[in-house]
Amino acid sequence: MPAPLGSRAPTRRAVLAAGVGLVAGAGLTGAAAADPPPLPAAGAAFDRESLIALARERAKAPYVAPRTDDLPPLLRNLGREPYGAIRTAPGRGIWEGEGLPFTLEPLQRGSLFVNPVQIYLVEEGRLVPLPYARDRFRADGIELPELPPEAGYSGLRVRARLGQGEPFEAAVFQGASFFKMAARGQSLGVTARALTLRPADARGEEFPLFRALFVERPGGDGALVLHALIESASAVAALRFALAPGERDTVCDVEGVLFARQPLDHLGLGGAQASFLFGPLDRRNVDDVRASVHATDGLAILNGAGEAIWRPVHNPDSLQISSFVDENPKGFGLMQRARTFRDYEDDATHWESRPALWLTPREPWGPGAVTLLEIPSDSEANENILAYWRPKEALVAGAEMRFAYRQHWAWDRPEPPPLARVTASRGGRGGTGGRRLFLVDFAGEGLAGSGSLDIALSAAPGTITRQELVGDPAAKTARVLFELDPGSERASELRLVLRRGGRPVSETWLYRWTP
Numbered sequence: 001m002p003a004p005l006g007s008r009a010p011t012r013r014a015v016l017a018a019g020v021g022l023v024a025g026a027g028l029t030g031a032a033a034a035d036p037p038p039l040p041a042a043g044a045a046f047d048r049e050s051l052i053a054l055a056r057e058r059a060k061a062p063y064v065a066p067r068t069d070d071l072p073p074l075l076r077n078l079g080r081e082p083y084g085a086i087r088t089a090p091g092r093g094i095w096e097g098e099g100l101p102f103t104l105e106p107l108q109r110g111s112l113f114v115n116p117v118q119i120y121l122v123e124e125g126r127l128v129p130l131p132y133a134r135d136r137f138r139a140d141g142i143e144l145p146e147l148p149p150e151a152g153y154s155g156l157r158v159r160a161r162l163g164q165g166e167p168f169e170a171a172v173f174q175g176a177s178f179f180k181m182a183a184r185g186q187s188l189g190v191t192a193r194a195l196t197l198r199p200a201d202a203r204g205e206e207f208p209l210f211r212a213l214f215v216e217r218p219g220g221d222g223a224l225v226l227h228a229l230i231e232s233a234s235a236v237a238a239l240r241f242a243l244a245p246g247e248r249d250t251v252c253d254v255e256g257v258l259f260a261r262q263p264l265d266h267l268g269l270g271g272a273q274a275s276f277l278f279g280p281l282d283r284r285n286v287d288d289v290r291a292s293v294h295a296t297d298g299l300a301i302l303n304g305a306g307e308a309i310w311r312p313v314h315n316p317d318s319l320q321i322s323s324f325v326d327e328n329p330k331g332f333g334l335m336q337r338a339r340t341f342r343d344y345e346d347d348a349t350h351w352e353s354r355p356a357l358w359l360t361p362r363e364p365w366g367p368g369a370v371t372l373l374e375i376p377s378d379s380e381a382n383e384n385i386l387a388y389w390r391p392k393e394a395l396v397a398g399a400e401m402r403f404a405y406r407q408h409w410a411w412d413r414p415e416p417p418p419l420a421r422v423t424a425s426r427g428g429r430g431g432t433g434g435r436r437l438f439l440v441d442f443a444g445e446g447l448a449g450s451g452s453l454d455i456a457l458s459a460a461p462g463t464i465t466r467q468e469l470v471g472d473p474a475a476k477t478a479r480v481l482f483e484l485d486p487g488s489e490r491a492s493e494l495r496l497v498l499r500r501g502g503r504p505v506s507e508t509w510l511y512r513w514t515p
Helices: 010-019 047-060 080-082
Strands: 102-107 118-123 126-129 155-160 168-174 178-181 190-194 207-215 225-232 235-243 249-260 269-273 277-278 298-302 308-312 320-327 333-337 358-363 365-376 385-391 400-410 421-429 436-443 454-460 462-472 477-485 492-500 508-514
Touching: 047 225, 047 235, 047 249, 047 308, 102 168, 155 225, 168 249, 168 436, 190 298, 269 358, 269 400, 298 365, 308 320, 308 421, 421 508, 436 492, 436 508, 454 462, 454 477, 477 492
Parallel strands: 118 207, 308 508
Antiparallel strands: 102 155, 118 126, 155 168, 168 178, 178 190, 190 269, 207 225, 225 235, 235 249, 249 400, 269 385, 298 308, 298 333, 320 365, 333 358, 358 400, 365 385, 421 436, 436 477, 454 492, 462 477, 492 508
């Protein structure tokens, strides 16, 4: 695991996370037995080690609840659309017009995003606080109220320019400790989590929050470095993000140091969440003209043994939790493989342009499990799919842990293994009774070789009553058709892989069927 240094109710996950409070640089409420060290002042020297030291000291003090009652009702009560209409005023972006490859746009507090985040620029190793200024924003039809300079912002948008091209939205840090990124030509989709604590836990989920963001002035290497102080009742963390936007992918290297205020026995690293309403494998209770509606269609894993796994996601009737036990995973992520307009037939949302998010650990992560949560949802606005790495080892109060990983926000994962991959999964009513019929399509070089293909297919529990393989070596494709009889069971774990001569030539297709 990352190196320790010492000893239909829950469908609104993203909405709830956006609404929890955040400690700000000013305006803290409640008297603590020992107040945490304050955020650094203007002109203070700053580097990564100083932020880690601040996080370590803050973790020794009790958590102080944030104050959000400074926000006027007009902003607090804004609906989703009026809030979304607030834009950065022309000429008011940070570094705008300076010839740099990035422009920063602080984000207005309001609506779901009431929590104050303090933003600093790092200029020649010194901190320059960014006070709130109403004239940074243009809000058609809304008279924004005046707020004091220490009111802070709700987060930060990063616009990037590649060469002489037009700037594009490359990243957003906003809501709890969530962030999104995209390559040029993509629209924002999957949401990453800087830290995940107790998701779908009987004790209740805890949402760590951005406390402050520190952005270094970019150099000439086309990368932007951003630091974050993250805090909750159970933990404090200092993170460093180095993001490099690109044509085919935006790469982000994440390094973090976590300090446990309280014992952490359900910790998630590398968390990612996205929406899945329906698709070809799961169209139950769907009355919609579109072909599919989702920002992700599956979880991909390259486990420590080198097995490539594809797990289509679905929208269940009840919460589903799947754990893929592993040691030192090589990578995992929420993918979006359906890439044509015809896959969705959605003229407004264009789900086909949403990025996939692939994560690669930068050092061995030890034993644990890639964990997948599938939450019932009746709205495409709900990010009801969550995947993260859960280390097996718990952290005791006072312990510290370092972790690092690389993210690829891309059209596809980098360097996929040389195996035939799943290109489509479909499900529907079977022949008789409660039987279910499945079609799984594969494509890839591994299907072009000589020799017969074998189907390795299992169901637990349940019975496979029929299976067929239709292959086309010239086209390098194969389709597996099979029928499941679940009997009286309410769930069945399905596993399918194509083999030749006893060796896998395809990804391993996994799926949990539920009625």
